[in-house]
Amino acid sequence: MPIFDESVRALLDGKNFANVATLRPDGAPQTSVVWMKREGDTVLFSSLEDRQKVRNLRHDPRVSLSVFDLANPYASVEIRGTAEILPDPDKRLPYELSHKYLGIDPPGEKDDQTRVIIRVVPRKVVGFHV
Numbered sequence: 001m002p003i004f005d006e007s008v009r010a011l012l013d014g015k016n017f018a019n020v021a022t023l024r025p026d027g028a029p030q031t032s033v034v035w036m037k038r039e040g041d042t043v044l045f046s047s048l049e050d051r052q053k054v055r056n057l058r059h060d061p062r063v064s065l066s067v068f069d070l071a072n073p074y075a076s077v078e079i080r081g082t083a084e085i086l087p088d089p090d091k092r093l094p095y096e097l098s099h100k101y102l103g104i105d106p107p108g109e110k111d112d113q114t115r116v117i118i119r120v121v122p123r124k125v126v127g128f129h130v
Helices: 006-013 052-059 092-101
Strands: 018-023 029-034 037-039 042-048 062-069 072-087 115-128
Touching (some): 006 072, 006 115, 018 042, 018 052, 029 052, 037 092, 042 052, 052 072, 062 115
Antiparallel strands (some): 018 029, 018 062, 037 042, 042 115, 062 072, 072 115
């Protein structure tokens, strides 16, 4: 049985941004707005390896995403789960996300910048629709 119902899949497959909440080592929350995509019943987003959210997730993999429909902000979902940090040596995910959101290739990055893919494996999904 799928974790995401049809309305959640539509929300995640749209050009909607995700607010990602992670926990700093001192327990304080930190949020970031990211592009994301659904892959089956998981959510993927990209980050440079040296970003605070990645450091936070290496320390504590608990994560929460909230996404609302840009066309109807009363349709939203919160996804709580665990983050898996995966290598992205070819920087494929930023390319896919740039095409999803903008329809063009992303700008080039420096060769020494390391990209990772964060896969969010849901434990709880809460949708809201009016």
